[in-house]
Amino acid sequence: MAEPLLSVKDLSSGYGDFQALFGVSLELQENAILGLVGANGAGKSTLFKAILGLLPRARDMVNFRGKPIGNVKTEDLSRLGIVMVPEGRKLFRSLSVEENLQLAAEYGRKGEWTPDRVFELFPILGQRRRQAATSLSGGQQQMVAIGRALVANPDVILFDEISLGLAPIVVNDVYAAMPQINASGISAIVVEQDVDRVRKLSHSLVCLNEGRVVLSGPSQDFTKAQLTAAYFGE
Amino acid sequence: MSKSALRVAIGLTVITAILAAAPWFAGRADLRLIGEIMSYMALAILWNLLAGYAGLVSVGQQAFVGLGGYCLFICVIWFDFPPLAAVPLAALVAGAAGAIFAPLLFRLEGAYFAVGTWVAAETVALIFAAIPSLGAGAGMSLPTAAVKAIASSRELREWTVYWLLLAIGMGVLGGVYLLIRSKAGLALMALRDNPTAAGSLGVDIWWTRFWTYLGVAAATGAVGSVIFLQKLRISPDAGFSLNDWTAIVIFMVVIGGIGRIEGAIVGTLIYFLLRELLVDYGTIYLIVLGLAGILVMMFSRSGLWGIVERRLGWSLLPTRRLRE
Amino acid sequence: MGIAEAIVQGVLLGGLYAIFAAGLSLVFGVMRLVNIAHGDFIVLAAYIALMVVSLTGLHPFASLLIVVPLMALIGYGLQRFVLERTLGEDLLPPILVTFGCAVIIQNALSALFSTDAQRLSAGSIETDSLQVAGLSIGVLPLLTFAIAVAIIAALEFVFFRSRIGRAFRATSDDPETAQIVGVSTKHVFGLAMALSFGVMAIAAVLLAARSSFDPFSGPARLIYGFEAVIIGGLGNLWGTLAGGIVLGIAQTLGAQISPSFQILAGHLVFFVVLALKPRGLFPRMD
Ligand SMILES: Nc1ncnc2c1ncn2[C@@H]1O[C@H](COP(=O)(O)OP(=O)(O)OP(=O)(O)O)[C@@H](O)[C@H]1O
Numbered sequence: 001m002a003e004p005l006l007s008v009k010d011l012s013s014g015y016g017d018f019q020a021l022f023g024v025s026l027e028l029q030e031n032a033i034l035g036l037v038g039a040n041g042a043g044k045s046t047l048f049k050a051i052l053g054l055l056p057r058a059r060d061m062v063n064f065r066g067k068p069i070g071n072v073k074t075e076d077l078s079r080l081g082i083v084m085v086p087e088g089r090k091l092f093r094s095l096s097v098e099e100n101l102q103l104a105a106e107y108g109r110k111g112e113w114t115p116d117r118v119f120e121l122f123p124i125l126g127q128r129r130r131q132a133a134t135s136l137s138g139g140q141q142q143m144v145a146i147g148r149a150l151v152a153n154p155d156v157i158l159f160d161e162i163s164l165g166l167a168p169i170v171v172n173d174v175y176a177a178m179p180q181i182n183a184s185g186i187s188a189i190v191v192e193q194d195v196d197r198v199r200k201l202s203h204s205l206v207c208l209n210e211g212r213v214v215l216s217g218p219s220q221d222f223t224k225a226q227l228t229a230a231y232f233g234e
Numbered sequence: 235m236s237k238s239a240l241r242v243a244i245g246l247t248v249i250t251a252i253l254a255a256a257p258w259f260a261g262r263a264d265l266r267l268i269g270e271i272m273s274y275m276a277l278a279i280l281w282n283l284l285a286g287y288a289g290l291v292s293v294g295q296q297a298f299v300g301l302g303g304y305c306l307f308i309c310v311i312w313f314d315f316p317p318l319a320a321v322p323l324a325a326l327v328a329g330a331a332g333a334i335f336a337p338l339l340f341r342l343e344g345a346y347f348a349v350g351t352w353v354a355a356e357t358v359a360l361i362f363a364a365i366p367s368l369g370a371g372a373g374m375s376l377p378t379a380a381v382k383a384i385a386s387s388r389e390l391r392e393w394t395v396y397w398l399l400l401a402i403g404m405g406v407l408g409g410v411y412l413l414i415r416s417k418a419g420l421a422l423m424a425l426r427d428n429p430t431a432a433g434s435l436g437v438d439i440w441w442t443r444f445w446t447y448l449g450v451a452a453a454t455g456a457v458g459s460v461i462f463l464q465k466l467r468i469s470p471d472a473g474f475s476l477n478d479w480t481a482i483v484i485f486m487v488v489i490g491g492i493g494r495i496e497g498a499i500v501g502t503l504i505y506f507l508l509r510e511l512l513v514d515y516g517t518i519y520l521i522v523l524g525l526a527g528i529l530v531m532m533f534s535r536s537g538l539w540g541i542v543e544r545r546l547g548w549s550l551l552p553t554r555r556l557r558e
Numbered sequence: 559m560g561i562a563e564a565i566v567q568g569v570l571l572g573g574l575y576a577i578f579a580a581g582l583s584l585v586f587g588v589m590r591l592v593n594i595a596h597g598d599f600i601v602l603a604a605y606i607a608l609m610v611v612s613l614t615g616l617h618p619f620a621s622l623l624i625v626v627p628l629m630a631l632i633g634y635g636l637q638r639f640v641l642e643r644t645l646g647e648d649l650l651p652p653i654l655v656t657f658g659c660a661v662i663i664q665n666a667l668s669a670l671f672s673t674d675a676q677r678l679s680a681g682s683i684e685t686d687s688l689q690v691a692g693l694s695i696g697v698l699p700l701l702t703f704a705i706a707v708a709i710i711a712a713l714e715f716v717f718f719r720s721r722i723g724r725a726f727r728a729t730s731d732d733p734e735t736a737q738i739v740g741v742s743t744k745h746v747f748g749l750a751m752a753l754s755f756g757v758m759a760i761a762a763v764l765l766a767a768r769s770s771f772d773p774f775s776g777p778a779r780l781i782y783g784f785e786a787v788i789i790g791g792l793g794n795l796w797g798t799l800a801g802g803i804v805l806g807i808a809q810t811l812g813a814q815i816s817p818s819f820q821i822l823a824g825h826l827v828f829f830v831v832l833a834l835k836p837r838g839l840f841p842r843m844d
């Protein structure tokens with residue numbers, strides 16, 4: 001297989017004295033979607049935070065395009081091509097919809113994704129561009145969060161709980177955007193509670209349990225039952 | 235009483251007894267120095283209670299020192315009070331002023347509270363400076379008759395004031411120690427360690443802070459009244475001095491270790507040591523003090539006592555609950 | 559002096575207070591930090607201006623070309639290398655660090671320059687005045703007020719319309735997410751402090767040209783700026799200008815009653831506002 005775009009090797013991390021990840025490894029290929037599943041508290045968000053340098057990690061635990069990025073500062077990663085759609089959206093409440101996108105565009109890379117292009121992808125945001133971002137509905141906010149990641153024109157997006165708290169219809173909307181995003185050459189790691197959905201969407205899967213990888217491989221290799229078992233740590 | 239508390243009680247009693255006997259074996263200058271140390275130790279412990287435990291960073295405690303001092307002078311001069319009887323009254327007045335200021339100042343968000351306390355102190359100082367019958371900006375002295383009323387001979391007078399300072403210093407130390415070990419102290423510690431969690435656990439943050447502010451104001455007023463009983467003179471500049479009654483006290487606590495009673499005591503002793511060493515260099519020691527305070531805040535927030543505690547794993551005044 | 563003239567003077571004085579307040583308010587808005595040494599840094603800037611003027615012979619206003627960047631640099635350094643380490647959940651360390659700065663500046667300045675009062679001479683503009691509707695209005699106070707309006711308009715623009723302003727607001731909302739988006743929060747905090755210090759430099763020269771100052775003039779400047787912020791309402795720069803004006807009028811009217819009542823009147827108005835409208839006269843609508 002070709003050299004992975006992003007790889008995590010034997011990563012351990014946690015919060016102060018509390019260790020939440022124990023030697024986690026995974027590889028994300030160019031132009032691929034990797035599903036990351038696991039029960040609540042398995043360490044999915046922690047893994048993302050460690051990749052982004054919000055939590056401590058050793059220099060060579062995370063590699064991007066073959067180079068260790070463990071000592072790259074969080075704020076430099078978006079220009080390197082790695083961004084995250086954080087759990088709970090985390091929009092800037094003092095910024096309007098448009099400003100949220102503008103900010104991310106200004107501090108990210110230039111490319112085909114611009115705020116206007118996001119408004120094409122999610123027309124409702126265009127109509128609400130001047131509104132305070134946090135005054136939108138949950139689904140609309142999720143669209144802003146996704147847009148905010150896109151306008152940085154990244155190589156990799158880390159999606160954390162992309163559909164949490166959204167109505168099924170809205171989730172469909174959000175997922176409908178996925179192929180378009182992937183088609184523009186962006187790879188993604190997707191954290192999702194709906195195991196079946198992520199199995200269909202992703203090329204490969206990693207299942208975490210209590211901070212350890214318990215299952216990993218191409219998505220089509222696993223049945224729903226196998227995944228569910230791994231998910232519950234059986 | 236638990237074993238640790240018993241040890242502390244015995245220790246404090248022994249120290250107090252030895253210091254109380256000091257007039258018979260120490261010189262005049264030494265007595266003055268110990269008295270001054272006692273007054274600063276009291277101020278430091280009180281400020282520490284306020285900032286280190288209740289999270290109320292005040293830079294306006296000089297309001298209560300000056301108020302206490304003026305109150306004593308007024309009681310004695312205008313109403314012929316015996317000076318010693320005026321001390322509790324000074325505490326009462328300072329506490330009342332605290333009760334007036336607290337509801338207003340508590341409305342200020344976060345760090346603006348600190349500046350607010352400063353404005354409060356300035357306001358009180360300006361009011362006293364504007365009253366002609368109190369000598370306005372020039373201040374006033376205790377009349378000889380009133381001074382004589384403390385005790386007949388000068389020596390006995392100095393001893394009396396010394397004992398008073400000793401009583402206040404040790405009283406504040408013991409009182410705050412008991413408070414922190416009490417149930418109310420638990421609330422205070424919870425407040426110090428995690429205000430949000432303390433709130434959700436049913437600690438009434440506002441009232442806990444209010445009573446702390448009030449109590450500290452009253453005690454600070456009492457300390458102030460005795461300080462100026464010793465000085466025999468008061469003026470707005472001296473009574474409401476930010477440098478003397480708050481800045482120095484803050485640095486003592488910060489350097490010694492904020493959020494620990496021992497920190498306040500250690501900080502007081504370090505300050506006096508530093509002052510004796512740098513006495514020839516004018517106000518240099520204030521610059522040194524400021525720098526030391528900044529360095530502590532940058533590199534070791536728990537101060538010198540925090541380092542001792544971490545290294546040796548013991549504390550002089552155990553307060554039942556584990557910390558940090 | 560009549561009441562009308564006192565009011566006009568108070569309004570203009572309020573402009574100066576609004577400049578004191580603007581830097582304070584900016585820093586609080588971005589990093590929830592209150593710089594207790596704000597006034598002392600203003601006084602430091604005034605001494606720097608004094609040195610620049612006496613070394614180069616520049617007009618005090620021209621000296622701003624040097625003093626503003628120099629102060630901005632000091633502010634950036636202070637934030638990046640000192641205050642940055644103390645920011646966090648706990649409010650106490652930054653307050654105490656800036657308090658330490660205040661004490662150090664006061665005592666260092668008095669050791670270097672003595673405690674004598676100093677003044678920047680700005681030439682005839684100090685005494686020039688205009689006659690309007692029978693009132694005499696000083697040119698310097700009028701200019702100060704105009705500069706205050708310009709500074710506030712500029713800060714509003716920066717804060718709400720510019721790229722760095724978006725970064726200010728985003729970092730203030732959620733520093734962690736701002737970093738994920740690519741904002742260096744440490745740099746942004748440094749820039750906010752630099753901006754605040756630049757404004758201080760302007761305040762310093764205007765202050766030093768209109769009245770004398772000494773190493774211990776700082777705290778009062780902090781207090782007036784702070785009162786303007788609270789009277790006007792947090793997070794609203796135009797409100798801060800209004801707060802400064804209210805404070806200025808209170809002081810000049812107080813001085814009409816008795817000179818010793820000038821400052822006290824300002825404090826009393828501050829407490830009255832705090833009692834009746836704790837969120838200030840013009841709180842932000844959100
Ligand atoms: N800020 C924190 N401080 C301390 N421990 C934390 C913190 N955040 C998470 N943890 C702990 O780390 C472990 C992993 O949490 P993490 O948030 O990564 O789980 P997750 O897989 O994202 O779960 P969820 O599906 O609920 O989002 C959990 O045991 C959690 O309690």
Ligand SMILES: [Mg+2]
Nearest residue numbers: 044045046087
């Ligand atoms: Mg999670």
